[in-house]
Amino acid sequence: MQEIQKNNDCPHLLSRGGYDLLEKKLLDEKMKKRQHDTLMTENPALIEDPLSPIQRHVKWKMARTNQYGKMTSEAARQIADKIVNSNFNLDYNNFNFGLNVTCCFTYNYYLLCCLQ
DSSP, X not given: OHHHHXXXXXXXXXXXXXXXXXXXXXXXXHHHHHHHHHHHHTOTHHHHSOOOXXXXXXXXXXXXXXXXSOBSSHHHHHHHHHHHHSOOOSOTTTOOSSOOOOHHHHHHHHHHHHHO
């Protein structure tokens, strides 16, 4: 197991809770921000809308960022920059690799391409 970990050039900083705990924390922060914005604008309709899920690439990036905003490795920073700077369009109808597949598979394929 240590040999496998030694070859990992993009380690994450998650504890035993893993991505589930990270997603819970991010959703809690999102809810607090929404509540704050609702109080500032006095629009109670905002708080009743369901929260959108945290995107996979955001969780990947957050898992490899320390408390000071630094990435765990240079390789992780390069991959994160590649994802952020790419021309990925979140409009799944316009995002096409020439494959006639579902949006979920296409999005996962896009992330896989960024990791290579």
